[in-house]
Amino acid sequence: MVHNPPVALTIAGSDSGGGAGIQADLRTFSFHAVHGTSALTCITAQNTQGVSRVDALAPESVIAQIEAVVSDIGIQALKTGMLLNQSIIEAVAGYLQGLESVDCVIDPVMVSRTGAQLIADDAIAALRQHLIPLATVLTPNRYEAQILSGQSISTLDDMKAAAQTIQGLGANAVMIKGGGFDGELRGVDVWYDGTTLTQLTTRCIDTTDTHGTGCTLSAAIAANLSLGHSPLDAAKHAKDYVTKALSYSLRIGNGQGPVGHFYPLLEK
Ligand SMILES: Nc1ncnc2c1ncn2[C@@H]1O[C@H](COP(=O)(O)OP(=O)(O)O)[C@@H](O)[C@H]1O
Numbered sequence: 188m189v190h191n192p193p194v195a196l197t198i199a200g201s202d203s204g205g206g207a208g209i210q211a212d213l214r215t216f217s218f219h220a221v222h223g224t225s226a227l228t229c230i231t232a233q234n235t236q237g238v239s240r241v242d243a244l245a246p247e248s249v250i251a252q253i254e255a256v257v258s259d260i261g262i263q264a265l266k267t268g269m270l271l272n273q274s275i276i277e278a279v280a281g282y283l284q285g286l287e288s289v290d291c292v293i294d295p296v297m298v299s300r301t302g303a304q305l306i307a308d309d310a311i312a313a314l315r316q317h318l319i320p321l322a323t324v325l326t327p328n329r330y331e332a333q334i335l336s337g338q339s340i341s342t343l344d345d346m347k348a349a350a351q352t353i354q355g356l357g358a359n360a361v362m363i364k365g366g367g368f369d370g371e372l373r374g375v376d377v378w379y380d381g382t383t384l385t386q387l388t389t390r391c392i393d394t395t396d397t398h399g400t401g402c403t404l405s406a407a408i409a410a411n412l413s414l415g416h417s418p419l420d421a422a423k424h425a426k427d428y429v430t431k432a433l434s435y436s437l438r439i440g441n442g443q444g445p446v447g448h449f450y451p452l453l454e455k
Pocket residue numbers: 300327328329364365366367373374375376389390391392393394397399400401402404426429430433
């Protein structure tokens with residue numbers, strides 16, 4: 188039987204522990220029956236306790252990987268994750284500007300759940316200036332949203348105000364993620380696309396094994412966009428996938444375990 192699946196691309200870093208980064212993204216694509224392709228930006232030595240080393244790839248190497256995929260296989264959607272430094276961000280943004288009809292999910296990865304800084308200081312300005320205007324959907328967490336908006340965020344109203352400020356930077360839609368809150372806001376996300384301001388709420392999962400939630404969410408949005416869903420529907424489906432994966436999160440390692448991407452295999 189001839190099978191012609193949607194194709195998605197992740198432009199992100201490798202997580203040796205397998206919970207976040209490229210490893211989380213490719214697994215998420217697979218569990219949406221979307222063919223996953225990848226362009227590595229850097230290699231992290233990482234486990235459930237933190238990041239001990241980061242090795243960057245040359246910007247030319249990142250672009251060559253993207254070009255190899257785009258020129259032959261073709262993609263319907265992509266996500267960016269840990270882009271690490273200014274030169275990689277500028278090179279990627281320059282390439283993406285020339286791509287037509289590809290939905291871009293930009294996860295502005297800056298700080299990991301374990302508190303490790305995942306991006307150089309000078310890279311934040313490049314991200315804001317060059318990449319955010321290309322976003323079909325931009326997915327900052329609480330801390331990234333504070334940096335990008337310049338506003339402190341502790342309430343739902345703060346999230347809504349920041350979403351509007353950040354959307355004004357040029358993103359088509361912004362989804363501020365609530366995993367970094369305590370109490371009832373934990374797991375509540377806010378969506379703003381210039382017209383619709385809404386909150387996306389699922390049940391809160393009581394676990395500390397949340398490594399890879401942000402990567403998984405952005406990859407799942409890209410997968411759902413490649414399947415033809417609208418941005419808001421893609422975000423809703425993706426949130427559902429992350430919530431279920433969180434409810435099957437993995438108790439491995441001595442720190443924060445990853446979400447269980449393969450829960451559909453366990454549910455049967
Ligand atoms: N304990 C939880 N229960 C339910 N949803 C959660 C929980 N923690 C995170 N999420 C959801 O996971 C997604 C990723 O959010 P977040 O963890 O804030 O991102 P990041 O990993 O980038 O910090 C969001 O949809 C968020 O609401």
